[in-house]
Amino acid sequence: MPNGLSRRAALLLGAAAGALALAGCDTPPRKFRERLTLYVDTPEGAVSGSSVIDYELRFQDGWLGGLAGHMLVPGVRGEAAIVDLGQRGLLFALLFNDQTRPASAKRGAIAWVAFPELKRQAQLDAKDDSTKNLAYFMDALNRLKPKGDTPIESMPLLVRFRDPNDPKTVERVDPNDLAASFGAGVKLTRATVEITDDPLTTGIEKRLPWLAGEHSGSWIIPPVDRSGNRPAVEGQLEYGDFWRYMQ
Numbered sequence: 001m002p003n004g005l006s007r008r009a010a011l012l013l014g015a016a017a018g019a020l021a022l023a024g025c026d027t028p029p030r031k032f033r034e035r036l037t038l039y040v041d042t043p044e045g046a047v048s049g050s051s052v053i054d055y056e057l058r059f060q061d062g063w064l065g066g067l068a069g070h071m072l073v074p075g076v077r078g079e080a081a082i083v084d085l086g087q088r089g090l091l092f093a094l095l096f097n098d099q100t101r102p103a104s105a106k107r108g109a110i111a112w113v114a115f116p117e118l119k120r121q122a123q124l125d126a127k128d129d130s131t132k133n134l135a136y137f138m139d140a141l142n143r144l145k146p147k148g149d150t151p152i153e154s155m156p157l158l159v160r161f162r163d164p165n166d167p168k169t170v171e172r173v174d175p176n177d178l179a180a181s182f183g184a185g186v187k188l189t190r191a192t193v194e195i196t197d198d199p200l201t202t203g204i205e206k207r208l209p210w211l212a213g214e215h216s217g218s219w220i221i222p223p224v225d226r227s228g229n230r231p232a233v234e235g236q237l238e239y240g241d242f243w244r245y246m247q
Contacts, residue, residue, distance in 0.1 A: 027059035027131055030138035034111055035194040036081050038093055038155075040178065043185040044086060051201040053078025053095070055108030057138065061131050072134070076108055079204040079243035088182045089160050090207060091173060096241040098157040098172070100233055105154045111141060114150040114193035147194035152176060155191060157233065157241070167210050167220045172233045204243050211242055 037050035058073040081093040098104040105113055112119055118140045126132035155175045160182070162169035171181065178186045205212040220237040 029058040031056040032141045037192045039190040049083030051081035094157045094241045103153040113154040141195045
């Protein structure tokens with residue numbers, strides 16, 4: 001009899017633990033691989049540059065996660081896109097958005113801008129469930145592997161370096177006025193986003209050698225004072241805005 005009670009108790013405890021585990025389960029994470037390509041006209045001819053990154057979204061929407069509030073946790077692996085303009089220099093499209101431009105998007109989030117029809121369909125299928133909306137949209141991206149143009153205004157933060165060997169020479173670039181940074185006749189004419197299975201782009205440290213070196217903090221340029229005031233976009237850049245392979 002004691003053994004029977006023990007087995008029954010064990011079954012009840014196992015069932016309770018299973019129910020608790022199911023209640024605490026989050027929506028499975030979703031991931032897609034994105035290629036961003038920038039096309040630039042110059043007096044010397046048309047050039048382009050691209051990079052492939054991984055974008056992952058984790059849904060903390062289970063019962064246990066809900067105790068702390070439903071959160072979405074995005075993650076990016078990869079590096080900035082580079083357009084080589086020859087003697088005019090290098091144009092970098094970073095992983096982070098340009099906070100001076102309201103329509104600017106981070107890498108990964110650009111897909112929401114590039115494929116509005118898929119986004120609308122996901123919203124209809126999800127029936128106002130925000131978690132399902134995002135999951136359905138990312139499922140559709142992986143299933144259909146779409147490619148399309150995205151507005152220039154949605155470009156992430158664009159920068160150049162007066163000297164690629166010196167991170168302190170970084171300068172913000174206006175996507176609507178590349179001529180101001182690279183000379184007359186230089187214009188960003190088009191940008192495309194493609195969902196792909198191609199491998200991640202690597203090698204940015206060959207262009208920016210200081211990325212691979214040791215550094216004491218995450219800032220590209222140290223804070224200007226103890227309060228950390230950083231009035232210019234250039235003073236807000238981190239190493240992780242250029243590449244993220246350590247996550």
